[in-house]
Amino acid sequence: xxxxxxxxxxxxxxxxxxxxxxxxxxxxxxxxxxxxxxxxxxxxxxxxxxxxxxxxxxxxxxxxxxxxxxxxxxxxxxxxxxxxxxxxxxxxxxxxxxxxxxxxxxxxxxxxxxxxxxxxxxxxxxxxxxxxxxxxxxxxxxxxxxxxxxxxxxxxxxxxxxxxxxxxxxxxxxxxxxxxxxxxxxxxxxxxxxxxxxxxxxxxxxxxxxxxxxxxxxxxxxxxxxxxxxxxxxxxxxxxxxxxxxxxxxxxxxxxxxxxxxxxxxxxxxxxxxxxxxxxxxxxxxxxxxxxxxxxxxxxxxxxxxxxxxxxxxxxxxxxxxxxxxxxxxxxxxxxxxxxxxxxxxxxxxxxxxxxxxxxxxxxxxxxxxxxxxxxxxxxxxxxxxxxxxxxxxxxxxxxxxxxxxxxxxxxxxxxxxxxxxxxxxxxxxxxxxxxxxxxxxxxxxxxxxxxxxxxxxxxxxxxxxxxxxxxxxxxxxxxxxxxxxxxxxxxxxxxx
Numbered sequence: 001x002x003x004x005x006x007x008x009x010x011x012x013x014x015x016x017x018x019x020x021x022x023x024x025x026x027x028x029x030x031x032x033x034x035x036x037x038x039x040x041x042x043x044x045x046x047x048x049x050x051x052x053x054x055x056x057x058x059x060x061x062x063x064x065x066x067x068x069x070x071x072x073x074x075x076x077x078x079x080x081x082x083x084x085x086x087x088x089x090x091x092x093x094x095x096x097x098x099x100x101x102x103x104x105x106x107x108x109x110x111x112x113x114x115x116x117x118x119x120x121x122x123x124x125x126x127x128x129x130x131x132x133x134x135x136x137x138x139x140x141x142x143x144x145x146x147x148x149x150x151x152x153x154x155x156x157x158x159x160x161x162x163x164x165x166x167x168x169x170x171x172x173x174x175x176x177x178x179x180x181x182x183x184x185x186x187x188x189x190x191x192x193x194x195x196x197x198x199x200x201x202x203x204x205x206x207x208x209x210x211x212x213x214x215x216x217x218x219x220x221x222x223x224x225x226x227x228x229x230x231x232x233x234x235x236x237x238x239x240x241x242x243x244x245x246x247x248x249x250x251x252x253x254x255x256x257x258x259x260x261x262x263x264x265x266x267x268x269x270x271x272x273x274x275x276x277x278x279x280x281x282x283x284x285x286x287x288x289x290x291x292x293x294x295x296x297x298x299x300x301x302x303x304x305x306x307x308x309x310x311x312x313x314x315x316x317x318x319x320x321x322x323x324x325x326x327x328x329x330x331x332x333x334x335x336x337x338x339x340x341x342x343x344x345x346x347x348x349x350x351x352x353x354x355x356x357x358x359x360x361x362x363x364x365x366x367x368x369x370x371x372x373x374x375x376x377x378x379x380x381x382x383x384x385x386x387x388x389x390x391x392x393x394x395x396x397x398x399x400x401x402x403x404x405x406x407x408x409x410x411x412x413x414x415x416x417x418x419x420x421x422x423x424x425x426x427x428x429x430x431x432x433x434x435x436x437x438x439x440x441x442x443x444x445x446x447x448x449x450x451x452x453x454x455x456x457x458x459x460x461x462x463x464x465x466x467x468x469x470x471x472x473x474x475x476x477x478x479x480x481x482x483x484x485x486x487x488x489x490x491x492x493x494x495x496x497x
Contacts (some may be wrong), residue, residue, distance in 0.1 A: 003134075005051040006273045007124075010165040011058065011185075014040065014124055017273060018047060023260045035274045037127060044131040050294070051133050052276040053125075055285075056166035058183045059117035061087070063166055070102060087114035091136060092121060092285035098177045111178060115140070125290065134294040137284035142171045142181035144275045148253075149173055152246070154220035156213055158203065160196055161224045161268040162186065168195050170203045172212060179212055192266050193232040196223060204243065224253060225266040227424040257412040318472050327410040380404075383423045386455035394448045400486075405493075413458055414493035425457075425491040431465055434485060438466040441485050452491060462488035 008015040028043060030036040061402040063086055070078055079095050087093045093114035100108050111414060115121060121138070128135055141163070151158050159171045167185040170180065182203060186195045200221065207213040218241060225233060227249050237245060250263050257278065261270045288295070383404075391397060404428045411424040434441040442464065449459045465485035 003049045004114070004277055005047055005049050006276055007051060007053045007272060008163075008165075008269055009053060009055045009057070009121065009124060010163070011120065013165045015269070016043060018049075019277070022258070022445075024472050032123075033063045037123060040124070041127050041131060044133050046126065048133070050297075051128065051135050053128070053135065053138045053286075054141065054144070054272060054276055055115060055121065055138065056163050056169065056272075057115060057117070057120055058167075058185070059115060059120070059184070060140055060142065060181065061114055061116050062142075062178075062180050064098075064179070065110050065112060067110050068100070069106055082110075082112055083114075085117065086112055090114050090116055091287060092118055094283045094285055096178070096283050096378060099175075107295065113140075113143070130480075131177075131295070132293050134297045135286065135291050137281070137291060137293050138286040139276060139281060139284045141166075141169055141272050142178055143283065144272060144279065144281055145171050145181075146173070146176065146178060147275060147279050148224075148271070149222060150176060151260045152176075152220065152222060154218075154244075156217055156314065157220045158200075158207075158223060158226075159222050160200070161271070162192055162195070162266050163269045163272070164265075164267040168199055170199060170281050172203075172207060174212065180207075180210070182206070184405065191232075192225065193236055195231060196225075197238070200243075201238070218242055218244050220244045220246060222248055224248050224250050224268045226250050226263060229266050243446045343375070378423065378495065382495075383425070386457070387425065387427070387452065387491070390448065390451045390455060394444070396432050396434070396444060397429050397448060398432050399427065399429045401426070410458075410492050413492075413494065415497050416456075417497050419493075420495060423492065423493045426462075427489045427491060429487060431485040431487065438485075441465050445487055449489065452489075456493060456496065458492040460490040460492075462490050 004019045006017045006019060009018070012032055014030045016026075016030065017024055028040075030040045030043075045192040047406040065082065067078060067082070071490075082095070083093050093112070096111045096454075098111055100106055125135075125138075140446050141161075145159055145161075149159055155175050157173045157176075159173065161169050163169060169181065169183050171181040173179060182199075184195070184199050186192070204213075204219060207219070213219055221243060223233065223245065230247055230249070233247060234245075250266060250268060250271065254261060254263055257271070257274055259270060263270070269393060305311070324487045387402075391399065404423055405419040407424045408421040410424060412418040414423075431441045431444060434444070445461075445464065449461065452459050466485050
């Protein structure tokens with residue numbers, strides 16, 4: 001993080017450390033006096049940045065409970081009952097799920113913890129909230145120690161560290177999960193290595209009494225210390241087959257964590273302060289009220305980023321529209337030039353035409369004459385298509401001969417034009433499929449003539465299969481074959497009026 005304020009709270013002191021790009025740019029210490037707290041408030045007014053509060057207090061309690069696996073509101077209600085049962089007097093509590101059991105109801109192993117003496121924290125927290133400082137969370141040294149032991153192969157590990165203003169911290173991990181932690185104040189006259197030797201024996205017995213360390217299990221102990229204290233530790237630590245030691249040089253740990261700090265003693269405060277911003281911590285002792293200014297900052301930041309994204313999108317869209325309009329304008333200008341060129345060419349061609357001016361009356365007379373001529377010479381399709389349509393309806397008529405000619409002498413039927421010649425059609429054909437049934441053949445031919453009459457033709461029978469006229473010979477026609485039922489029709493057609 002580019003800019004952050006780290007606060008380290010011990011029993012009677014608050015250490016403030018301003019970080020910028022991973023480097024320490026300012027350090028201040030405040031005690032519990034009224035004047036010092038006022039100085040802290042003034043300091044916060046000048047430094048408005050993300051703030052992390054790390055606590056290292058004796059009054060931190062840990063309890064293990066196996067609870068049913070619940071979700072949603074049921075889980076929230078269960079945790080609330082547990083907090084009221086264990087830690088009614090403090091708002092600084094949390095519950096961490098360690099693991100889920102693999103058998104039975106598959107209940108959950110939970111670690112409940114709390115800072116049981118809120119009077120150590122509340123005065124400083126009130127100042128932080130009064131200055132509207134964006135507090136990210138309230139953490140404790142045991143809760144953020146897990147990354148320091150994740151590379152150790154042991155499933156039963158005790159981490160020992162010393163913080164100058166707090167004391168000797170011993171945190172026990174089982175399966176790399178926090179189980180319990182103890183803080184012991186170290187008096188000035190007691191050397192670091194002597195404090196480790198004295199407290200390690202007590203802690204070992206304490207773990208055995210709580211059955212946290214299985215019988216016959218070797219306890220691995222990782223100790224963070226300066227190189228100057230290493231030899232003394234190796235000399236004074238008891239040689240016990242049940243305890244195995246791993247002494248980590250605090251300078252080397254700092255280099256691995258890329259901490260820009262020169263360690264002069266075994267004080268591990270900077271290690272844990274670095275862990276605050278180097279790792280993501282899912283749980284802390286702060287409730288929503290404590291971190292409301294940080295939440296507001298997150299919301300404001302999200303809105304700013306959203307606004308920026310919308311602004312960038314709008315700018316890109318505007319540029320695209322402008323570019324498209326520029327292209328359209330260029331294309332329109334090109335089309336306008338082409339239009340002007342075509343107009344000039346058209347005008348030149350028009351001017352080259354000969355002068356064909358004629359009076360309107362002459363043009364009207366010419367158009368009328370042309371239309372009249374069209375009527376004088378109609379398209380054969382106009383007067384033959386209805387004949388074809390009727391023939392399709394009467395398939396027993398076979399056409400042998402079809403001819404037509406124009407005639408102006410034909411009488412004019414109603415609803416037809418009298419000023420144009422008539423088209424006279426001679427249709428000759430045979431009736432098929434009637435054998436000697438002349439009555440049916442004549443009736444069929446009559447229906448055909450009626451159908452033609454409905455289509456605008458004046459129909460006259462020139463010859464029928466059976467001549468019923470006084471001069472006709474019935475005997476001769478009776479002896480005719482089936483294919484000799486011939487007929488001939490005369491059709492007259494004029495355009496409709």
